[in-house]
Amino acid sequence: MEDLLAARWQMAVSLGFHIIFACIGMVMPFFMATSHYQYLKTKKQLYKDLTKAWSKGVAIFFVTGAVSGTVLSFELGLLWPKFMLHAGPIFGMPFSLEGTAFFIEAIALGFFLYGWNKFNPWFHWFTGVIVGISGLASGILVVAANGWMNSPAGFDFVDGEYRNIDPIAAMFNDAWFTQALHMTLAAFVSTGFAVAGIHAYLMLKGKNIAFHRSAFTIALVFGSVAALLQPISGDLSAKDIAVRQPAKLAAMEAHFQTGESVPLIIGGIPDVEKKEVNYAIEIPGALSFLAHGDFEAEVIGLDQFPEEDHPPVLITHIAFQIMVGLGMALVGLSLLFLFSTWKKKVWLDARWFLWLFVIGTPLGFIALEAGWTVTEVGRQPWIIYGILRTEDAVSPIPGIQYSFYLFTAVYLSLAVVVTFLLMRQIGAVPSYPSQDIPSSDTSTSSTF
Known part of the structure; x- marks a missing residue:
């Protein structure tokens, strides 16, 4: 494996792993604060036990x-x-x-x-809210950095040198808002449906119905x-990309030839050599409308860019279709x-209803990974x-493939441990003998 490919694969595995746990860490505190x-x-x-579990x-x-x-x-850096x-x-x-947001989150989480039973109850609840807000801020700031990679700003590039550097303009680049909004919503969707799906499965098994019903409802309200x-958010992102990164939009839509009144294609397999898409469903003029708000508008195709500047069309297009398809399923x-x-309301207890959400458990995270692949x-x-x-x-140091193998093994091991x-924690939730929610204020010794 050549070094460039190994480096890209290592970053892909690392980011793909991190983004799941980062999104859950951003969103779960809000579920926790709601139950609290x-x-x-x-x-x-029940709500106290659910808060402690979460x-x-x-x-x-x-x-x-x-x-x-x-x-x-x-x-x-490496x-x-x-x-x-x-x-x-x-x-x-x-x-x-x-880093500052991360430290605030860590301190608030410790508090x-x-x-429990040490702070004023409402101050204690407020520390949980701070965990969520600081985690969300941390995620937005990271996405702003990625937005800068997609839309460089805050400097002048003259004769190969960076001059007139403005860090604030770099942070609030043209891509940061749409990317941060899309990513934040994606985090709530993926985490909300994953948590709801797990609790729906436990309801189907007849375990602690009242406990899991409350958790299911809170998570699904946020996710829905x-x-x-x-x-x-997706429409705002598409219109933004059409202006800032037309080559990316062309790859997402497998749009090879510049033209007016361009159809939106659903599905399909791009043939890069023949510059066509096979087996696709076309909606006339829809891409022009989505990109520019006009069914007759011109949409730039890949023919306007040198081939060496083309993104990988097949991967980008398929990932985009997966993201949109699963997103609509969750809608x-x-x-x-x-x-x-x-x-x-009678449907809420139906087994077919709960099974639909069990099936939907991984869909948000699959769409999330597909979206980052597109980006x-x-x-x-x-x-x-x-x-x-x-x-x-890429680093000139040889042997990057070995660090890729090592880090992949570490991430797989970490995934097994976390699972x-x-x-183990899910199996330790308090047991309630009936559908009634207990009203006692006594803390249970076994939580989550």
């Missing part, structure tokens, strides 16, 4: 995300030293703010985990609202949940779009 709020308002023991899950994911995120930071040479002076200060907002599940809550692969061959090519940024810990 319910406990403070109702004094029902707080232990948050701690596990926080540690896992911190470890994998730290590894990613080191990999940027695998891509020329990228850090160029990016460090420009984005170093904004990126350091992510929350060990603050985010899923319904995600298409709006459908969201509408079903909201309709059943409003009009058909990263669609930017190629650039590591800093239009400025620095990926092949020019074991979560399964």
Whole structure:
């Protein structure tokens, strides 16, 4: 395996692993804070037990995300030293703010985990909210750094040198808002449906129905609202990419020839050599409308760019189709949940209904991984779009493939350990003998 490919694979595995735990760590504190709020308002023991259960899950994911995120930071310097040479002076200060958010999150999490019966109850709840807010801020700041790679700003590039550096302009680049919005909603969708699916499965097994029903509802409310907002975010992103990175949009849509009134294709397998898409469903003029708000608008194709600047069309297009397809499936599940809550409450207890959400458990994270594939692969061959090519940024040190094998083994081992810990904790939830939610204020010794 050549060094460039090994370096890219190592970053892909590292990012693919980290992003799952990072998203869960961003979102679960809000679930935890919601159940804690319910406990403070109702004094029902179930909500206290659920809060403690989720707080232990948050701690596990926080540690896992911190470890994998730290590894990613080191990999940027070890695998891509020329990228850090160029990016460090420009984005170093904004990126350091992510570290500040991380420290605040760690402190607040410590207060929350060990603050039971020690702090004022509402202050204790507030520390949990801070865990969520700081985790969300940390994620947004990281996405801003990735947005800068897609839309470099905050400097003038003159004669191969970076001048007039403005870190604030670099952080608030043209891509940061749409990417941060899309990523934040994706985190809530993927985590919400994953958590709801797990609790739906445990309800189907007849275990602690009241406990798991409450968890299922809280998670699915967050996930469903985010899923319904995600298409709006996706539309904003598509219109932004059409202007900033037309080559990426062309690869996403397998759009080879510039033209007007361009159809939107659904599915299909691109044939890069023949510059056509086979087995696709076409919606006339829809791509022109989605990209520019006009069914007759011109959409730039790959023919306007040198072939050496083309992103990998097949991977980008298929990943984009997976992301959109699964996203729409989750929109459908969201509408079903909201309709059943409003009009058909009897469905909430139906086995077919719960099985649908069990099946939907991994869909959000698959869509999340596909979306990051579109973002990263669609930017190629650039590591800093239009400025620095990926092949020019890779480390000259040989043997990168061995670190790829090593880190992949470490991540697989870590995934097994985390899965074991979560399964053990899920098996230790308090047992409730009936559907009634206990109202006792006494803490149970066995949580999550």
